[in-house]
Amino acid sequence: MTLWNTAPWLVWCIVLPLSAGILTFLFRRAAPWIGIASALGSAIAVAGLAAQVMHSGPLRYSVGGWGVPLGIDLRADGLSVLMLVMSAVIAVAVSVYAACYFSDTDAADKHAAQAHQRAYFWPLWMFLLAGLNGLFLAADIFHLYVTLELLGFAAVSLAALAGKRAAVVAAMRYLLVSLSGSLFFLFGVAILYAAYATVDLTALAGKVQPGPLAWSALALMAAGLLIKGAVFPLHFWLPPAHANAPTPVSALLSALVVKASFYILLRLWFELFSAVVTPATATFLGLLGAGAILWGSAQALHQPRLKLLVAYSTVAQLGYLMLVFPLTQNAGSALTAWSACVYFVLAHACAKTAMFLAAGNIAHAAGHDRIADLDGITQALPLSVAAFALAGISLIGLPPSGGFIAKWMLLQAAIGSGEWGWATLILAGSLLAVAYVLRVLWHAFTQVEVARPLHRVPRTMEWSALALSLLAVLLGLMAARPVELLRTGAPASIHAPGQT
């Protein structure tokens, strides 16, 4: 065995950003460099872990050497590795962008608060990354709660970082929502521990029986996660919180933080409660998703501000993720639907980050983000508008983007199981996405005679948006590896009898 194979990579995925959180809090001048180094370091650790999992299958790690039930286990399987890869890629891109964003002296909103934002962005962001990585590796429902809290507090503080009244009000609402979501989740954990005397996911999965205890635990935990995950109609807090934050923060919140709640929901649904869930609850969650797609897109269509439009598009896109629950009911297409939905998470993360960064660049250059007044912005910012358009292609689901593959697999699953209703919904959602993406591009590509004076946007900021949007489009061409990886340790409940 080589060192590469036996090194505890998953520990470094958590310890590196945690230590960087401390260092960036202590040493402010060096904070951007420490932050980027830690994002790169965690990306290397994630790559090492991915190689291990691809080589030798899912792995478990007993922190403290105690093992279940006394200690806490970490685990890495295909799903958690893909989530970690997603957060690592976004982390590197956003860190590079943020280093430039917070130190740009030519900024449109140039004021002394920038120094303050720069001082606090890095430690908060590093703790957010540690919380995310910890969450994706947790195999223990109480530990999931702890990581949710770490993630939640970091996210709320980041949302308030802009310091403007609207941002602070939105962050306060986000705090209350996030706390109540966590408490619901904790209540479910308490019920499960009282009933089954263990908090390990795998151990619990073998013990949970249908009955009032499991139903109420599922209801409480799912409710908490749906609030935190901003699933329609509990999405009310998301658009103001995401749209009023500084650009790198908006991208992180929309691309990564809401996905964490969805990830836990997947774990609970397909592993912990697989014996408890019913087709009716699956359909109910699917209907919430349908509501999200239609309502979120409709709202995006008439938002006056660009960042709000992008935020409502997140509400809509989160709806597609909910379709995994009804579409996995048919055993024949369960694996397709499951892979589709995880791929959707990856594609959306890249596309949404790129879109928020591009929107931030546009707002930065124009000094505002009113869509109606963006005429001619393409002449000044061709790269950022290109990034926005490419990200839009993935959100709409045009080939060869990652969004296309994800929607294609979703459609396959829906048609394969004869669910024409869901198939129609997926197509309708794409048409609505076409409408709101084109609405922005319509204005952006309008030629104007006299360009308004614009603020300069640093090249790094334009390129990081473009790189991610290219990745979102190219994700469609490299779908085979991730989908293959996803089968490693995929829950038994989605494996159809004939499939492996």
Added chain:
Amino acid sequence: MNAPDGITDDTRLTPLRLIIMLFVLTLAGALGWAVCSLPEYSSGLAVTALAELSNSGVLNPVTAAVLNYRGYDTLLEIAVLLLAVIGVWSLAQAEPPAAFEPASPVLLSFMRIVLPLMILIAGYLLWIGSFAPGGAFQGGAVLAGVLVLLRLSNQDFAIWSHEVWLRFCLVLGLSVFIAVAVGVMAGGGKLLEYPRAHAGMLILLIESAALISIALTLAALFVGGRALSDEDSSSASENGVQPK
């Protein structure tokens, strides 16, 4: 004077309120049903925890669970505490102390008696944590009480004016915890797998560092804003862009 937004003394039963009421009652009923079907007595993991106690380095099962069996949870919780302070500091600046207002002589003479005792008690709680209820969180809370009393009597300028030292002390607990957690891996163990012979000593080391950070964290949250000497805050507040 108008009531703040959303707060009214209107007690009419609107349809929305009726729906919310019914929803909450259903939820309460369902939870009641669930709680009634819980096993009447469950020892949870207490038996296992006690059985392993001799390997944990401490004699108090709660300390064993917090610092050893589930030490990784505690590690992240200490990070949450630090994060709370960073979050609060990112939002606002502390109120300047009312320097010209002398503290009441009664309070001052009271403090002369109790402060030394409180510091002693904090240390004692930390020490007995290894074999009886106590530990860093309890001791830290008492020590935070010392800082709160100093704050209330305007005697704490020296503490909050050294911003750099403050930051080092705030991160001390988490830093030592991580250093120990990772350090024990050098001997071939797993994360936080203390060598059995040194477990008790390492736990005491972590708890001592955590005690200081926890006390400062709680006191910093009481003060409610970053220190006045924070180099970035002075320029920011001049421009009036900071939220109050």
